[in-house]
Amino acid sequence: MSPKEARIITVKFLNNEASVAELNQLSHWIEENPSNDVAFKEYLNIYHTLDKRQVFDAMQAYRKTEAIINAKQNRSKVFRLNIYKYAAAAVLVGVLLTAYLFKQDSIFGSDDMVTPVIVNNAIKPGANKAILTLEDGKEIVFEKGASLQTNNATSNGEKIIYEAHKGQALAYNTLTIPRGGQFFVKLSDGTQVWLNSESQLKYPVNFTEGESRKVELVYGEAYFDVSPSTEHKGASFEVINDNQLVHVLGTEFNVKAYNDEDEVYTTLVEGKVEISSSKEQHILKPGEQSRLNKNVNTLSVEAVDVYRQISWKEGIFSFKRMTLEDIMTILSRWYDMDVVFENEELKQRGFNGSLGKEQPIEQILENIKSFGVIKNYEIRNKQVILK
Structure with a gap:
């Protein structure tokens, strides 16, 4: 793609008119050469210095194309990870905020x-870091440069990956993410979990075959991409919190349950989940969010802009x-x-x-x-x- 074509697609991107194909083309062009990265950011600077009060929400481009991507079953990871990396960088350079x-x-x-x-x-901005507490109470601090190698898990200090081992005794690990941190863990069943700052997740090192897979979000926020039950002899997946239970069959969803907030938010991205409190139950559809009021223990459900709820996972x-x-x-x-x-x-x-x-x-x-x-x-x- 020529620089002129890149400029044209950039302008269309900024005006919420670029197609999915054009956005992916632009992403590839940016990645091809460091000079293209520089040029793209210069285009953004020029665009936003034309009028400081010009308002553009970079997420609108995502919302416009997400329906098309999902309809075609082609959720382009390149588009999601690349375009938004640059859109996020442009936010502050171009003053993309509406007061x-x-x-x-x-x-x-x-x-x-x-x-x-x-x-x-x-x-300083946060980074990948966590504290792993083993079954025997031993603590391991994870940060860049640290490493771990056991029979069950490996880590490079920025994420931890568990492997399944049949017949192993049930043991639990707890992963605590401090303020100023985030972390990724792949559980032994293949479920992927992204943990936000000031969060804690308790989970078995190895799930018992054929039995319900249960983890506890003690507090904080986590995004789950759950390994489907069809791959685990029908075993369902459950996320437990003091205030609610999320029953899953295979899906992607976000749970936000901070101790200092009065509500627990569960946002469904794909699939199907059932939310249960001590008083009621609700089944969520993709694009819906449940809100559990911890003070009166009531549940409400509403449609939300999903990307705004999970953008933290993408660095925004x-x-x-x-x-x-x-x-x-x-x-x-x-x-x-x-x-x-x-x-x-x-x-x-x-x-x-x-x-x-x-x-x-x-x-x-x-x-x-x-x-x-x-x-x-x-x-x-x-x-x-x-x-």
Whole structure:
């Protein structure tokens, strides 16, 4: 593909008009040569400097094409992983955020902008890291450069892979993801699990053949791509949490169950799951999300934008009509930082948009500030103060 053709498809991508074939073509072109990567980002910069108030949600291109991809049973991993990597990087470079207010009629003007105070900034984006607790209580710390090799599992410090062994005694491992971390684990039945920051998963090292496969999401958020029951003599898969049970036959879904949140969210991507609480049950369809209120133990179900719920797994935070307080709760887990609101009213301000998870925290705060959502901010060690 020539540079001119790449520019044409890029413009179509930015205006939500590119086809699936064109997006895949663009992804391949970007990967062919580092200079193409640079050129693509330059196109994005040019596009968004034409008008700083130009608003573009990179996820719209995904939503428009996802239905076509699913209909053709051709969920292109290259498209999903590549295009969004660059879309996420462009989010902050091109200021792809829409500022808005929930309880105010106007936002701070640019005349109010002042220089932020940054003292000993120790806030860094998260990384692949975890703590593995074995059946005997021994702990193994995983991070880049670490390794593990046992009869059941191998790890390069950034993920852990289990292998099935028949006739082995039932034993459990617990994987804890700290603030500022994420991790991937492939269970012995082939089920793949992506764990978000501040999460904990307990699971058997080896599942008992023919019996229901049970794991416990003790707290936090996890995306499950479950090995189908047809490959395990009909054995179903269950995800247990203090507040609910997810019964699975073979599917992809996301469970968000943080201790400091009042609701447990289960989002179905593919397949079929049954959600059970102590009071009621619901069967989810793809594209639906259940919300379990932990205080009154009630379940509700609604259709959602699935990608916004699972984009964290692809390296993107995607927000839609979220308060600044809720957004900062999510960011604080990933960046392992504390957030202080100097003015309580700021908590109800917010924006729509998407943020790349590899972005420095200063860049994120500058873009929030540029839309007048906040007047200014301070960074002191691992604390952010919003003003």
